Amino acid sequence: MQIAKAILITCLLCKVFPAGAQNSTLWKNKKCAVALTYDDALNIDLDKVIPALDSVGFKGTFYLIGSSDAFTKRIPEWRRAAAEGHELGNHTMFHPCYGKRPGREWVKPDYDLNSYTMQRMTDEIKMNSALLEATDGKTKRTLACPCGDTKIGDSSYLYQVKNNFAAVRDATPDANDVNGFGNVVIQWMGPNGNSGDQLIAAVKKAMESHALLVFVFHGVGGDHNINISSEAHRALLQFLKQNESQVWVAPFIEIAEYIKRR
Ligand SMILES: [Zn+2]
Known part of the structure; x- marks a missing residue:
């Protein structure tokens, strides 16, 4: 009877304090978690971002496009970064996105996701993982979908590749579905022109709400049209x-x- 009562009380507490609103025990006894992620395989990542992270002992995730020059011409440097603890994430081989949307003039017709078949997309994602495994020796990594576009016709390609990845770094409904993170509070920031104070304010908000905050960076001090200054990043x-x-x-x-372990 006592045991039944204890279980009942525990279950009631689960409802009152869902996982997302739990206290600081959620994140290794800290107030929140922060993932620093950097998209599109940029030279600036190797030249500036990784040295800046290393100088304070933090490790980031770099979503690499297998066909990009900044990857193919600098593989030994990416290998070194991975050996130091940075994650080499998969951002597909050719970064296909829907080309017919406003502002998507940069999408080459050959890599317009509208013209892809499911087979081609999943083949390219798997080959990019093979390329990254040849670089860092790791069989597990995460995926970030170019432009957040995931549908081939009516179906999301995420369901075809989900077993190849530990998780998907995106906020789309299908990414949430395959991740199965439950009711963890996740906050997102894709900085573009933001000041250091604005980036810090996002962290303070995550601390207050015991959230996982995911930064989706592109350029840092240049190298991309979505960009923040090196000073803001350093702050x-x-x-x-x-x-x-x-x-x-x-x-x-x-x-x-x-x-997922929890
Ligand atoms: Zn991208």
């Missing part, structure tokens, strides 16, 4: 370092696997 890293005892900073794969 964020300094704030994270100063608050290391309260904020868990880790590659996206590490945080995703932690959520």
Whole structure:
């Protein structure tokens, strides 16, 4: 009877305190988790971002496009970054997106997702993983969908490749579905022209709500039309370092696997 009562009370507590609103035990006894992710395989990642992260001892996730020059011409440097603990994520081989949307003039007709078959898309994603495995020796990584576009006809390609990945770093309904993160609170920021104070404000908000905050960076100090300054990025890293005892900073794969284990 006592046991039944204890179970009942425990279940009631589950309802009152859902996982997302739990106290600081959720994130290794810290207030929140922060994933620093960087898209599109940029030279600036190797030249500036990774040295900046290394200088404060943080590890990021770099979503690499297998066909990009910044990857193919600098494979030994990416290998070194992975050996130091940074995650090499999969951002597909050719970065296909829907080309017919406003502002998508940059999508080459050959890599317009509208003209892809499911087979072609999943083949290219798997080959990009093989390329990354040849680089870092790892069989597990996360995926970020170019432009967040995932539908081939009526079906999302995520369901065809989900078993190849620890998680998908996207906020689309199909990504949420395959991730199965439950009711963890996830906050997103795709900085573009933001100041250091604005980046820091996002972290403070995540601390208050015990959330996972995912930064989706592109350019840092240039190299992409979506961009923030090196100074803003540095200010964020300094704030994270100063608050290391309260904020868990880790590659996206590490945080995703932690959520799934719980
Ligand atoms: Zn991209």
